[in-house]
Amino acid sequence: MKLKATNISFKYPSAKNYLLKDINLELDNKKIMGLIGDSGSGKSTLCKILSGYVQKYEGEVSFDDAPLPKKGFKPVQLIYQHPEKVMNPKWKMKDVLGESWDVDEKTLSEFGIQKSWLTRFPQELSGGELQRFSVLRALNPKTKFIIADEMTTMLDAITQVQILDSVLKLVKERNMGFLLVSHDMDLVDTICDDKIYLKDINNI
Ligand SMILES: Nc1ncnc2c1ncn2[C@@H]1O[C@H](COP(=O)(O)OP(=O)(O)O)[C@@H](O)[C@H]1O
Ligand SMILES: [Mg+2]
Secondary structure (H helix, E strand, O other), rough: OEEEEEEEEEEOOOOOOEEEEEEEEEEEEHHHHHHHOOOOOOOOHHHHHOOOOOOOOOEEEOOOOEEOOOOOEEEEEEOOOHHHOOOOOOOOOHHHHHHOOOOOHHHHHOOOHHHHHHOOOHHOOOOOHHHHHHHHHOOOOOOEEEEEEEOOOOOOHHHHHHHHHHHHHHHOOOOEEEEEEEEEHHHHHHHHHHHHEHHHHOOO
């Protein structure tokens, strides 16, 4: 599988200058890659473009040589840094998760999710507990590629390792691609086979 970005350029309508310029990138499921960049350098924006959440940009993103689908299920799933921002506060966790896929009990327990959490609302869980749901929600059986955008930045070291271990195990089992986006060089060096610096591929 191949996630390919060709000559991606992007500017926010309110901004004077381009944030991303002529970015070329090719990712696959053979290596766990890390993307590193300073805060504000455009990592999250690039993630949204690569996963199809931002659709107005210059250049092309392709997945297995076809454009990303504009509607319906997204084969490239994005895990956000702040899960609470992308969950409906009026939904119980079992519905938040169930909207994506029907997760079996074994997987729930592998991700350290307790049954009692399923009947709570997002605001009734801690950041780490919520992030487990957010990660699992992205791991729909149809998912081919995961982009984890600073997904564990807010968590303590032990929770961070637990969640990443669970994800990477599933990623390997299912032969998915994985891109870890972070400003934390040590984490990237620990987890990833290889790394890319955004400033090296961004021609602004
Ligand atoms: N929706 C938006 N509208 C305008 N500017 C934005 C928007 N989102 C982010 N930005 C700006 O774009 C720059 C890059 O943001 P971001 O992609 O979130 O960087 P990073 O993830 O590397 O911290 C920042 O200067 C930020 O303020
Ligand atoms: Mg970011």
